[in-house]
Amino acid sequence: MGPDTKKGVIQRKRSSGRAQIRDVARVAGVSAITISRYLNEPGKVAEETRKKITAAIDEIGYIPNLVAKGLSSNRTNVVAAIIPTITNSIFADHISGLSDVLEDNGYRLLISESGYSLERETELIETMLAHRPAGLVVTGQLRTERGARLLRSANIPIVESWEIGAEPIDMAVGFSNFDACFQMVSGLIGVGYRKIGLVSAPVAANDRTTRRRQGYYAAMEAADLEVHPGWVRDAKFAFREGARAMGELAEQHPELEAIFFASDVLSIGGVMECGRRGIRFPEDIGICGFDDLELTSMTNPPLTTVRVPRYDIGRSAATMILARLAGENQAERVTDLGFKILWRGSTPRPRCS
Amino acid sequence: MGPDTKKGVIQRKRSSGRAQIRDVARVAGVSAITISRYLNEPGKVAEETRKKITAAIDEIGYIPNLVAKGLSSNRTNVVAAIIPTITNSIFADHISGLSDVLEDNGYRLLISESGYSLERETELIETMLAHRPAGLVVTGQLRTERGARLLRSANIPIVESWEIGAEPIDMAVGFSNFDACFQMVSGLIGVGYRKIGLVSAPVAANDRTTRRRQGYYAAMEAADLEVHPGWVRDAKFAFREGARAMGELAEQHPELEAIFFASDVLSIGGVMECGRRGIRFPEDIGICGFDDLELTSMTNPPLTTVRVPRYDIGRSAATMILARLAGENQAERVTDLGFKILWRGSTPRPRCS
DNA sequence: TTGTAAGCGTTATCAG
DNA sequence: CTGATAACGCTTACAA
Numbered sequence: 135m136g137p138d139t140k141k142g143v144i145q146r147k148r149s150s151g152r153a154q155i156r157d158v159a160r161v162a163g164v165s166a167i168t169i170s171r172y173l174n175e176p177g178k179v180a181e182e183t184r185k186k187i188t189a190a191i192d193e194i195g196y197i198p199n200l201v202a203k204g205l206s207s208n209r210t211n212v213v214a215a216i217i218p219t220i221t222n223s224i225f226a227d228h229i230s231g232l233s234d235v236l237e238d239n240g241y242r243l244l245i246s247e248s249g250y251s252l253e254r255e256t257e258l259i260e261t262m263l264a265h266r267p268a269g270l271v272v273t274g275q276l277r278t279e280r281g282a283r284l285l286r287s288a289n290i291p292i293v294e295s296w297e298i299g300a301e302p303i304d305m306a307v308g309f310s311n312f313d314a315c316f317q318m319v320s321g322l323i324g325v326g327y328r329k330i331g332l333v334s335a336p337v338a339a340n341d342r343t344t345r346r347r348q349g350y351y352a353a354m355e356a357a358d359l360e361v362h363p364g365w366v367r368d369a370k371f372a373f374r375e376g377a378r379a380m381g382e383l384a385e386q387h388p389e390l391e392a393i394f395f396a397s398d399v400l401s402i403g404g405v406m407e408c409g410r411r412g413i414r415f416p417e418d419i420g421i422c423g424f425d426d427l428e429l430t431s432m433t434n435p436p437l438t439t440v441r442v443p444r445y446d447i448g449r450s451a452a453t454m455i456l457a458r459l460a461g462e463n464q465a466e467r468v469t470d471l472g473f474k475i476l477w478r479g480s481t482p483r484p485r486c487s
Numbered sequence: 488m489g490p491d492t493k494k495g496v497i498q499r500k501r502s503s504g505r506a507q508i509r510d511v512a513r514v515a516g517v518s519a520i521t522i523s524r525y526l527n528e529p530g531k532v533a534e535e536t537r538k539k540i541t542a543a544i545d546e547i548g549y550i551p552n553l554v555a556k557g558l559s560s561n562r563t564n565v566v567a568a569i570i571p572t573i574t575n576s577i578f579a580d581h582i583s584g585l586s587d588v589l590e591d592n593g594y595r596l597l598i599s600e601s602g603y604s605l606e607r608e609t610e611l612i613e614t615m616l617a618h619r620p621a622g623l624v625v626t627g628q629l630r631t632e633r634g635a636r637l638l639r640s641a642n643i644p645i646v647e648s649w650e651i652g653a654e655p656i657d658m659a660v661g662f663s664n665f666d667a668c669f670q671m672v673s674g675l676i677g678v679g680y681r682k683i684g685l686v687s688a689p690v691a692a693n694d695r696t697t698r699r700r701q702g703y704y705a706a707m708e709a710a711d712l713e714v715h716p717g718w719v720r721d722a723k724f725a726f727r728e729g730a731r732a733m734g735e736l737a738e739q740h741p742e743l744e745a746i747f748f749a750s751d752v753l754s755i756g757g758v759m760e761c762g763r764r765g766i767r768f769p770e771d772i773g774i775c776g777f778d779d780l781e782l783t784s785m786t787n788p789p790l791t792t793v794r795v796p797r798y799d800i801g802r803s804a805a806t807m808i809l810a811r812l813a814g815e816n817q818a819e820r821v822t823d824l825g826f827k828i829l830w831r832g833s834t835p836r837p838r839c840s
Numbered sequence: 841t842t843g844t845a846a847g848c849g850t851t852a853t854c855a856g
Numbered sequence: 857c858t859g860a861t862a863a864c865g866c867t868t869a870c871a872a
Contacts, residue, residue, distance in 0.1 A: 151642065154865055165843050170867060180841060195640065200617045201557040202865035205848050210554060212597070212618075220586065226579045233573065233600050242618065244565070245598050247586050264553045265565075265595065287548070289504065373781050406785040428726050432759040507849055518859050523851060533857060555849035558864050 153196045162190035173198060204266065213455060214244040214267040216258045218340075222371050222399070224425055224444050225273075228295070231448020232271060239456055241268065248273075252339045256281040263288055269455035275300040276341035291458040293451040297342050298468050305458075307450045307469040311342045314440050314473045315349030316356075318422065319394060321475060323357045325482040327392040327420055330354065331365040333379040333404070334396035346396045346424070365390060369400050376403025377410075384413060392420030392481065398427040398439060405433050405480075420481040435479025443471040506547045515543035526551060557619065566808060567597040567620040569611045571693075575724050575752070577778055577797050578626075581648065584801020585624060592809055594621065601626075605692045609634040616641055622808035628653040629694035644811040646804040650695050651821050658811075660803045660822040664695045667793050667826045668702025669709075671775065672747060674828060676710045678835040680745040680773055683707065684718040686732040686757070687749035699749045699777070718743065722753050729756025730763075737766060745773030745834065751780040751792060758786050758833075773834040788832025796824040 159166045164183060172179045172187045179187070190196075204210040213236055217225045233243050244265060248255035256278045262270060263284060269291040275298075277285075285292050285303045292304035297311055322330055330350075337344045347366070354361050364387055369375035376395055380403065383390055395401035401423030408415060415421045415435070423430055426441035450469050457464060477483040512519045517536060525532045525540045532540070543549075557563040566589055570578045586596050597618060601608035609631045615623060616637060622644040628651075630638075638645050638656045645657035650664055675683055683703075690697045700719070707714050717740055722728035729748060733756065736743055748754035754776025761768060768774045768788070776783055779794035803822050810817060830836040 156865080166865090167844085167867075168842060171842085174867085178841075183841080197613060198617050199558075199619060199865055201554060201563060201619050202848090203867075204554040205552075205558045205850085205864085206866040206868080208848065208867095220573070220579050220582050221576075223574075223576060223579070226573050226576070229573050229598075230600070233598070237599060242614070243598050245582075245586070245596050246590060247583070260550060261595070264551045266552060266554050373785055377785060402782070403785065406782070406787070409787045429755070429759070432726055432730060432756065434759070434762045509849080519849090520851075520860085521858060524858085527851085531857075536857080552849055555864090556851075558848085558866085559850040559852080561851095561864065 152199070153194045154199065155196075157194055158187065158190045158196045161194060162186045208266075210266055210268055211241045212244050212265060212267045213241050213269045213271065213452065214246075214262040214265065215271040216246050216248055216255055216262065217273050218250045219247050219371070220245070223427065224397075224442075227444035228448040231445040231450075232452045233448070235449050235452035235456070239452075241452075241456070250336075250339050252276070252278050252281065256284070259284045268459055269293070271295055271451045271455070274341045275302065275306065276339065276344075291455040293454055295447050295451050297345060298470055299341075299345060302467055305454050305464065305467050305469075307454060307471065308447055309442060309471050309473045311345035312349040312352070314424070314442070314475075315346040315394075315396060316353045317349075318424070318440055318475055319350050319353035320356070321477070321484055322392050322394065322420065322422065322481065323353065323359065324484050325420075327481075328359055329362075329365070329389050329391045330359075331367070331383050331387065331390045331393040332396060333367045333369050333376065333383070333393060333400050335371055335400075336368045343396070350394065350396070362387070369403075371397065371399055373399055373403035373406065376400030377407035378403075380404035380407040381411070384411060384419075390419065392422070394422050394424075396424045398423040398425035398430050398437075401437055401439065402427065402429050402433070405437065415480045416482060422481055426476060431478070433480070438478045438481040439476055441474040441476055443473070446471055505552070506549045507552065508549075510547055511540065511543045511549045514547060515539045561619075563619055563621055564594045565597050565618060565620045566594050566622045566624065566805065567599075567615040567618065568624040569599050569601055569608055569615065570626050571603045572600050572724070573598070576780065577750075577795075580797035581801040584798040584803075585805045586801070588802050588805035588809070592805075594805075594809070603689075603692050605629070605631050605634065609637070612637045621812055622646070624648055624804045624808070627694045628655065628659065629692065629697075644808040646807055648800050648804050650698060651823055652694075652698060655820055658807050658817070658820050658822075660807060660824065661800055662795060662824050662826045664698035665702040665705070667777070667795070667828075668699040668747075668749060669706045670702075671777070671793055671828055672703050672706035673709070674830070674837055675745050675747065675773065675775065675834065676706065676712065677837050678773075680834075681712055682715075682718070682742050682744045683712075684720070684736050684740065684743045684746040685749060686720045686722050686729065686736070686746060686753050688724055688753075689721045696749065703747065703749070715740070722756075724750065724752055726752055726756035726759065729753030730760035731756075733757035733760040734764070737764060737772075743772065745775070747775050747777075749777045751776040751778035751783050751790075754790055754792065755780065755782050755786070758790065768833045769835060775834055779829060784831070786833070791831045791834040792829055794827045794829055796826070799824055 155166045155169045158169045246258045271293045275294045294306040296308040298306045298308045332350045335343045367379045369379045423437050423439040426439045430437040430439045508519045508522045511522045599611050624646045628647045647659040649661040651659045651661045685703045688696045720732045722732045776790050776792040779792045783790035783792045
C-alpha cells in the first residue's frame with residue numbers, strides 16, 4: 135500500500151483548479167512563504183529572487199486567492215456600504231467618492247441597498263458583517279435597536295454618513311440637515327417670503343428628511359410664521375413626484391409665495407411642471423431646491439439651492455475608515471463637511487451674499 | 488511542562504475574537520459540522536437539534552464567517568461588476584437591477600469603476616477575480632487582449648452587458664446599439680429630416696457609443712444623405728456638455744434640421760440650452776434623445792427618444808449568472824432585450840407608430 | 841533573506 | 857441524523 139492509500143486517509147480533490155502559491159513556488163524554485171512575501175512586501179525579497187518570481191507568476195498566470203488571504207490574515211480588503219438606493223443620484227455620487235478612495239488604496243466596495251427600510255438594513259448589516267469587511271459605511275444615524283447593537287459589537291470602523299446630529303456609534307460624516315434647511319428657509323423669509331411651502335421625501339426611516347423638515351418648521355416658527363398643514367407635502371424620489379406636488383400646491387394653495395423642495399430631484403420636477411403650466415419663477419412664485427444637482431444651474435433662471443458635499447461625504451467616509459485601519463487615532467469622530475446656500479435667479483437674493 | 492509549552496510548539500493567538508461555529512457547537516452540545524449543516528441545509532437536522540442550535544446562536548450572537556466558508560467550499564456568494572462609472576444614471580439603474588436579483592438570492596455585489604479606461608478595466612478584472620467571485624459582469628464587449636484572456640480563463644460565468652453585436656466571451660445581454668440608432672435616424676429621415684446632427688459620448692474605449700455612431704452613419708448613407716463632419720460632436724457625460732454641443736451646433740450649423748443626442752443626459756442638456764436661447768422644438772429644430780430617462784417625458788414638449796432596458800439588463804445579467812451557477816445549461820448565450828423608439832412631441836411622428 | 845510548521849473557520853469526505 | 861478528520865490556500869510565528 136502506497137502512502138496515499140492508507141486506511142482512513144481522506145483525499146479531498148483539489149477543487150479550484152487554479153494556480154496557487156505553491157505552484158508559483160515550485161516554478162520559481164523557492165518556498166511558498168517567499169512568494170507570499172513578494173506579494174505583500176516585495177522589498178523584503180532579494181532582487182534576484184524577485185525576478186524569478188515575477189517570471190513564474192507570469193508563466194503560470196497566477197492570480198492570488200484573496201479569500202484564503204482573508205481567512206489566514208484575518209482581514210480583508212473589502213469595505214461594505216449600505217445605502218437606501220443607488221438610483222438616487224446623490225447616493226451615486228456618494229458611492230463614487232467611496233469607490234475612488236477605496237480603489238486607490240487597494241480596497242473594494244461591497245454594496246447593498248436597503249430600500250429605505252430599517253428592517254432590511256438590519257438584515258444587511260448582519261450579512262455584510264459575515265463577509266468580515268474591513269469597515270462599514272451606513273446611511274444616516276437612525277436604525278433598529280438590533281442594527282445599532284450589531285454595529286457597536288462589530289469591532290471594525292463604522293461610519294454613519296449624511297447626518298451628524300446624533301452621537302455616532304463610531305464615526306460620522308456629513309452635515310446638519312436641520313441647519314441647512316433652517317438657514318435656507320430663514321433666508322427665504324429674509325428676502326421677503328412669508329407663505330412658504332415644503333416638498334420633501336417621506337420621513338419614514340429617514341432621519342435626513344426628518345431633520346430637514348424640522349429645520350423648516352423651526353425657521354418658520356422662529357419668524358413667527360404659521361404653517362398651514364397643506365403646505366407640507368411628501369413626494370417620493372422621482373422627478374414626476376416633484377411635478378405632482380408642484381401642481382397640487384399651485385391648485386390647492388395659490389396663496390403660497392415660495393416653495394422649498396428639500397431635494398433637487400423634486401425641485402427639477404417642480405420646474406418642469408411650472409413650464410407646462412406657464413408658472414414663472416421668481417415672478418409668480420419663488421422656487422428653491424436642495425442638493426445642487428447639475429441641472430439646477432441650467433434651468434431658466436437657475437435655481438437657488440443648497441450645495442451639499444455628496445461626493446466628499448463618500449471620500450471622507452472612506453478616508454476615515456482607512457485612517458483607522460492604519461492605526462491612526464482620530465481626534466475627531468465626527469466630520470462636519472458643511473453646506474452652502476447658493477442664491478440664484480429662482481428667488482430674490484439676500485443683500486449680502 | 489504542560490502540553491502547551493512544549494518546545495517548538497507555535498501558538499497562534501486566536502485572532503478574530505468573534506464567536507465561531509465551534510462555540511455554537513459547544514453551547515448547543517453538538518458537533519461543529521452539525522451547526523454547519525443547520526446553517527446550509529436546515530432540513531437535514533432534527534427538529535430538536537435545530538431548536539438547541541437556534542438558541543445557541545442567539546445566545547452568543549454568532550455571525551457566520553463567509554471568508555472561511557468561501558475558502559472551504561471553494562465558492563463565494565459574491566458577484567463582481569465592473570462598470571464605467573456609477574455616476575451615469577443608466578448604470579445606476581443597471582446596478583440596481585443586478586443588486587435586486589442578487590440580494591433576493593443571497594448574493595452580494597462587489598463593484599468597481601473603470602472610468603471608461605480599458606487598461607483600468609483589465610487591472611480590475613484581475614483584482615476582481617482574486618476575490619473568487621461566483622460570477623462577473625462587465626460592460627460592453629470591447630477590452631484589451633489581456634482582459635479578454637483573463638475572462639476566458641476565469642472559469643466562472645461572465646456576462647458582457649449593454650452590447651450584443653460581437654461573439655460573447657461567455658454570455659452577453661443588452662441590445663444592438665447599432666440597430667437602435669439606425670432605426671432612430673431612419674425614422675427621423677422618414678418624417679422628413681435631411682440634415683441631421685449627432686451628439687454622442689466619446690467613442691474611445693466605448694463600443695456602445697461606437698456602434699451608435701456607426702448606426703447613424705449607416706442610416707444616413709442608406710438614405711443617400713451626406714454627413715458634414717461638423718455635424719457630429721463628442722460630448723462627455725454631463726448635462727452641461729449636451730448644452731454646449733447644442734449651442735455650438737446652433738451657431739456653427741444653422742442648416743441642421745434635427746439633432747440626435749445619443750444619450751439623454753445630453754439631450755436634456757440640449758433642451759435646457761434651447762430654453763435659454765429661445766430655440767423652439769420641433770418648430771425650429773427637431774430634437775431626439777436616447778435612453779428614455781424620466782425627464783425626457785417631462786420636457787415641453789416631451790422628447791422623442793429610444794427606450795432601453797437599463798434596469799432589466801442588470802436583472803438579466805444577474806439571472807443568467809445564477810442560472811449557470813444552478814447548473815442550468817443555457818441554450819441562449821446572448822439575450823437581446825431590444826429597445827423601443829418612443830415618438831413624442833419633440834419631432835413629427837411617423838404615420839404608423 | 842529565506843524556510844518550516846501550524847493554524848485561520850469553515851466544509852467535504854467518509855463512517856457510523 | 858450526527859460525528860471525526862482532513863483540507864481549502866494563504867499568513868503568522870518562529871528559526872536559521
